[in-house]
Structures are given as structure tokens and as C-alpha cells.
Amino acid sequence: MTKHKTVNPDIIPGFDVLKWKREIQARFYQETKDMTSDEFLEYIRKGNEQIREERRQRQVAQAEAVPQ
Secondary structure, three states: OOOOOOOOOOOOOOOOHHHHHHHHHHHHHHHHOOOOHHHHHHHHHHHHHHHHHHHHHHHHHHHHHOOO
16 A cells, blocks of 8 residues: 655644544444434534534634724
8 A cells, every 4th residue: 555645744743633533433423323314414414504603603703803
């Protein structure tokens, strides 16, 4: 297998991105493993709504921070 070489692997010193990825995947699996298809879709929909709301709040805060 070819190893992927990054331009700057130590962008955040001491941060292991693969460990982080595995932890997130394990948490996601534990949260969704017993869900029906409809429950899973609702879980995803709620997550998307939360992301959109957080993005909207950041945009509002950035717009308010711009001097006029």
C-alpha cells in the first residue's frame, strides 16, 4: 500500500487525525446502531438542521462584527 504524504503533517502538534476519525466513527455507530431506517433519517435531518443553524449564527455574528 502506498502511504499518503501530506505537505505539513504537524499542523496541530500531537493531534492524531486517524485516532480522532475512529473515535467519531465509533460514537456515530453507537448512537445509530439500533435505529430503524426512519429513525436514522430523522437523526441525519436533525444533525443537518443543527449545522445549518450554527452556520447561520456564525454568518450573523460575522456580519455584525464588520465595521460600517
